[in-house]
Amino acid sequence: MAKAKDALLSGLVLLASRGKRRRKVDEDPLRVVPDMDVSRGAETRAIALFFLSALAFLAFVVVYAVDRIPHQTQFLGLAIGLGFILFAAALIVTGLRLVVTEELVEEYPPQEHPGEVDLIASSVEEAGSRLTRKRLFKLGLLAAGGGLAAAAIVPAASFGPLLRVKEYFGTPWTRGRRLVDEDGKPYTADDIEEKAFYTAFAENADKEEMGASLVVVRLPPSTLDLPPELQGYDADGIVAYSKICTHAGCAIAMYRVPTFAPDEPRPALVCPCHYSTFDPASGGTVTFGPAGRPLPMLPLTIDSRGFLRAKGNFNGAVGPSWWGVRNRKPEPQS
């Protein structure tokens, strides 16, 4: 491999230095490329760089083969990078100092070729001289072409359901479903402490589904300020919202507590992607940032053994907004 490379390199060098051994420059009328004086220094530099480059590439192979060498990624990168750079340097020395440099002039191609254009247009138009119903002929051609295109494109509809949007309203939440943590352990009301932030899921649901995950926080009941239609959604000050931001679908991952300046003295749920900020005390209303609608809230209840359970479904569609997001309420998936 290296031998072949060396042969190639010396070939290139020979090619580059071809015809320059004569010291005296005399005009040879048969030459295409004009003759120029030799430049021994540049030639030596280029040749040395070629060989150094070969060495660096060889070093890459060695580092790759010998497992005992530490920091493999770094040395591999260094070796192959230097190999390329030295090779580049040799060629640039060749290009700028060794090969014959000449600046030539040439005409730009003309703006247009009227004669040719006429010829082509005529040959196209004259080809149809035997047609008597040109318009119908063109229409037929267009219909066939259009039909072909339609037949080619339509099967792409199999990618996925285009018209059915029902799934966007589905969530795994049903009345009585328990809230569990990431390991599937059910939450009790006592697990939820103030000034902390919990991620919960619908029991036995696929956690990756957008409707499955919740943020759960406990607020002092006196600070709760739920609108009339959300009365009773909290359970002893514990509130639960969809964890998926209504702006761009990221997970709400920040809880600013005890306060967040614009909502003083209230805490805030914040999405780290675009900083949509929601007020957990007032039903997930947007207080800052780009989200266009509140976080969907899940009504909670505490059962006789202290477990947190859903009392129903979210009050609004989960996930980022789309055209039908306000059309209806979410429902349990069939």
Next chain:
Amino acid sequence: MSITRKVVSAVDKRTAGAPLLRKTLRYLFPDHWSFLLGEVALYAFMVLVATGIYLTFFFVDSTHTVTYHGPYRPLQGQEMTEAYKSVVDISTTVKAGLLIRQTHHWAANIFLVAIILHLCRVFFTGAYRKPRGLIWGIGVTMLTLSLLEAYMGYSLVDDLLSGMGLVIGYSVGMAIPFVGANLMNWLFHGPYPGQHVLWPRMYIAHVLLFPILIGMLLTAHLLLVAMRHHTQFKQRRAQSNHVVMGVPAWPGQAPRSLGLLLAVAGVLFLLGGLVQINPIWQWGPYHTYVGTNGAQPDWYLGWLIGGLRLVPGFDLVIGKYTLVPNPFWGGALFPLVVFGFLFFWPALERKLTGDDGWHNVLERPRDNPLRTSVGIGMITWVLLVFVAGSSDRVNLTFGIPYTAQIWFYRVFVFVGPLIAALVAHRVCVELQNMERVEQDRHHAEAEARLAASRQST
């Protein structure tokens, strides 16, 4: 007969290609450092293809869940998709895998930097004017495709950051008025995260469809440049709208260009080996319910995150019908306006200036204050939105309240570009005036010398 002659003769006998080959070898390249920017993009693309092919041998395009039991301790026992696991493996157990992966990522960055600088060069020198409008249009199309290609590339990894990026893209898609939800339902097969169909689709698009599309457009772009010949600055007397002056492909240009290709590859491999980029094993696997603070996308999408963050919180609603969900403004309309400007500027300029002529000689930015100020205004606009996208980092580093910054940018992203455009216009005019004064002085001095020499004789 020399060996060279034998080889060329053999080729010609089989292809009748000698006239074409001769023309190619003597094709002229006008010389200016800024003409190399497009070449850098081309070479970065070659490195992308080469390193990308290597990565395809190890990447798994599946979002089915597996448990990690590899050598990287912190991820031990975690549930993750096969896609993410395969990239962790490439980074930890495949020999030279991390080098190739990081070089690929660096190459994507340099590719886009080079394209954008090349675009600026072409814009500010008016190289897109007739007869090169088509070349410009193809170039802007390639930039669009390259941004999507890069986005798919880092989404495929399925680490936490890339998953957050993907769901944002999904949400922007959902926000397209009237059809967004249907389109996304079609593409993902069901609501996000869909039914495992997206990864094979995204994978084949990233490694085959898009590279081929970009490669074909690239070929058309270069062929058209060659057919129309490259533009030139007027540096010598011989150069004009009708006569091009330059270095022939052989022997002058070939070693230099090949040298540049190897230099680009060298720098990329050095970066890939020595400078860490996107350490995905630290981000961890993505889950829809996990988010991380201070998340920033790759820089070439930073302008979009800025756009998404700046828009005040509202969905445009009529009755119960959501006409325009919020992410549409910053994530779709903003880039549409920017790319719309790029596509239609040449026509708009022709309308504004009435200059419908044929131009092979370039202008310097100062020669055309209108174009320069419009360009500077657009760049400032995009740059300010980009900077607004890093307000959270500024907040963490300097403690300036995030909300205050956003309010400032909501106004300043519109005021700033106007100021910048006015300043740019003024600078162009001043530079022109300075040159005129300088020229007058030269003329006067020359005349004085001439008069003096006449007197002495």
